[in-house]
Amino acid sequence: MNRREANSHAAMLPAGVDAPVFAEPWQATAFAMTVALHDKGLFSWSEWADALSAEVKRPGAASDGHDYYEHWLAALEKLLSAKGVAGKGDVDALAAAWERAAHATPHGKPVLLQNDPSPTEGRGGRIG
Incomplete structure (x- = not known):
């Protein structure tokens, strides 16, 4: 779907629908990363749909869907x-590094991975 199609679909939403699409910023980030990785050809939409469907169907999933983006992230x-x-x-190592960076960042300042006070702690992979 291109931007014009997305805008036309948004225009078809019922009047009064102004709730945020994402409850938290990390959900929007996970969504955007998934779209970007698909656009780069890492996986097809059918692969993505299969992966997300498997996560949503796991035992213990919330019946009201409040944990949907947790399943999204697990699928990704x-x-x-x-x-x-x-x-x-x-x-996990990168998530821990971001957590340490967040705790080391003064309130009101952007959280940057460079703020991680222990940049080598627990990292052995290629993405950190």
Whole structure:
């Protein structure tokens, strides 16, 4: 779908629909990363749909869907691993580095990975 098609679909939304699409910024980031990786040819939409569907159908999924983007992220991480881009350890190490960077960043300043006070802690992968 291109931008013009997206805008025309948005124009068809019912009146009064002004709730945010994403509850938290990380959800928008996960969505954007998925679209970008698909655009780069890392996986097809059918591969993505299969991966996301498998996650959403896992036992323990919330019936109201509030955990949808957690499943989205899990599906993306599994595809990255299956495609040999980043294993679970790589993803976990990078997530830990971002967490440390967030805690080390003064309030109101942008969180940058360079702010990680322990840049080599737990990293052994190629993505950090």
